[in-house]
Amino acid sequence: MSLRQLPGLIDVHVHLRDPGATHKENFSTGTAAALAGGVVAVLDMPNNTPPTVNEQRLSEKTQIASQKACCDFGFYLGATEDNAGHGAILSHGVAGLKIYMGQTYGPLKMADLAALIAHFRSWPADRPIAVHAEGLAVAGAITLARLYDKQLHICHVSRQVEIELIRKAKESWSATRLTCEVTPHHLFLTQADVARLGTLAHVKPPLGTEEDRAALWGNLDTVDVVASDHAPHTLAEKEGPEPPPGVPGLETTLPLLLTAVAEGRLSWERLVKLTSENPARIFGLKQEGRTYIEVDLDARYVLDSSSLKTKCGWTPFEGMTVRGRLVKVYLRGVMAYADGRVLVRPGFGRALF
Numbered sequence: 001m002s003l004r005q006l007p008g009l010i011d012v013h014v015h016l017r018d019p020g021a022t023h024k025e026n027f028s029t030g031t032a033a034a035l036a037g038g039v040v041a042v043l044d045m046p047n048n049t050p051p052t053v054n055e056q057r058l059s060e061k062t063q064i065a066s067q068k069a070c071c072d073f074g075f076y077l078g079a080t081e082d083n084a085g086h087g088a089i090l091s092h093g094v095a096g097l098k099i100y101m102g103q104t105y106g107p108l109k110m111a112d113l114a115a116l117i118a119h120f121r122s123w124p125a126d127r128p129i130a131v132h133a134e135g136l137a138v139a140g141a142i143t144l145a146r147l148y149d150k151q152l153h154i155c156h157v158s159r160q161v162e163i164e165l166i167r168k169a170k171e172s173w174s175a176t177r178l179t180c181e182v183t184p185h186h187l188f189l190t191q192a193d194v195a196r197l198g199t200l201a202h203v204k205p206p207l208g209t210e211e212d213r214a215a216l217w218g219n220l221d222t223v224d225v226v227a228s229d230h231a232p233h234t235l236a237e238k239e240g241p242e243p244p245p246g247v248p249g250l251e252t253t254l255p256l257l258l259t260a261v262a263e264g265r266l267s268w269e270r271l272v273k274l275t276s277e278n279p280a281r282i283f284g285l286k287q288e289g290r291t292y293i294e295v296d297l298d299a300r301y302v303l304d305s306s307s308l309k310t311k312c313g314w315t316p317f318e319g320m321t322v323r324g325r326l327v328k329v330y331l332r333g334v335m336a337y338a339d340g341r342v343l344v345r346p347g348f349g350r351a352l353f
């Protein structure tokens with residue numbers, strides 16, 4: 001066994017479904033899955049039912065997570081067409097503002113330009129605005145962030161043209177004001193996998209072409225963060241008449257990236273930047289030495305849904321052989337996970353903001 005120590009992963013994009021859809025996931029199952037994936041902190045999205053768009057919903061979520069979370073946590077505030085001014089007041093208590101600039105799963109969608117501008121005007125300049133933006137909306141988000149000089153984080157970039165536009169915008173505007181993330185599913189799967197996976201591969205943004213996937217790898221120096229976009233839905237829902245978009249990812253990000261390292265496609269330094277250093281810098285989180293993970297580089301195993309801790313119980317990466325296994329997770333000096341078992345109780349996780 002050859003062990004290596006790494007900083008714990010910070011996953012800046014997860015949907016833990018609590019409250020509202022706890023049959024898919026909840027804060028204890030979702031954060032147990034996080035620890036099993038080497039993730040020590042999660043930033044949870046606001047597209048719950050009802051959505052996390054005001055102080056009451058935020059304090060409700062904080063209460064639930066404080067009781068159930070096994071790892072540390074923070075929340076995004078969801079932008080609506082009428083919460084811009086009030087949103088800015090809440091900015092200190094959240095990871096950032098999340099704006100859905102297009103239709104996806106859940107009740108949040110920003111369709112009004114005046115309301116969108118109101119958010120870009122009033123949100124504090126030093127806190128991130130994270131956007132779900134596909135295609136044209138990527139250009140719209142960059143334009144507004146530049147006009148109002150805000151910190152923009154573009155979620156789940158999936159297309160060649162998008163990553164190339166972001167590269168250009170970073171060069172001509174700012175590589176610190178503008179940041180972006182990609183998901184493991186857009187790095188490791190393409191439209192060609194839909195034939196095999198069927199509706200399990202239905203995700204927003206949709207899986208790209210081989211050229212798109214290659215462009216994400218080819219522009220990895222422009223990518224700031226790898227985040228899972230852990231979006232659990234039950235198998236019955238995914239295989240039903242109206243399959244919702246989304247795949248779980250908390251437990252597969254690390255083994256997939258370690259495999260890329262073993263294959264020489266990713267350096268250790270870049271892995272640490274993408275999963276830990278950059279997330280901490282962008283969202284203003286402190287990293288502490290007593291929080292780290294241990295991985296066994298020699299391990300080789302097959303990803304298998306029966307060993308997952310996510311409540312949804314499946315993965316689009318089922319059957320894939322990966323290299324490098326998570327052995328232990330230390331969170332604030334406490335052994336929180338070892339050899340397949342979560343060792344801390346729900347409630348151990350702390351609020352980050």
Ligand code: DOR
Pocket residue numbers: 015047104105106132202203204205231232244245246247
């Ligand atoms: O595939 C997705 N699922 N994309 C999103 O933007 C939302 C997410 C979800 O909440 O299920």
Ligand code: ZN
Pocket residue numbers: 104132155156204205
């Ligand atoms: Zn999204």
Ligand code: ZN
Pocket residue numbers: 013014015045229231
């Ligand atoms: Zn998402």
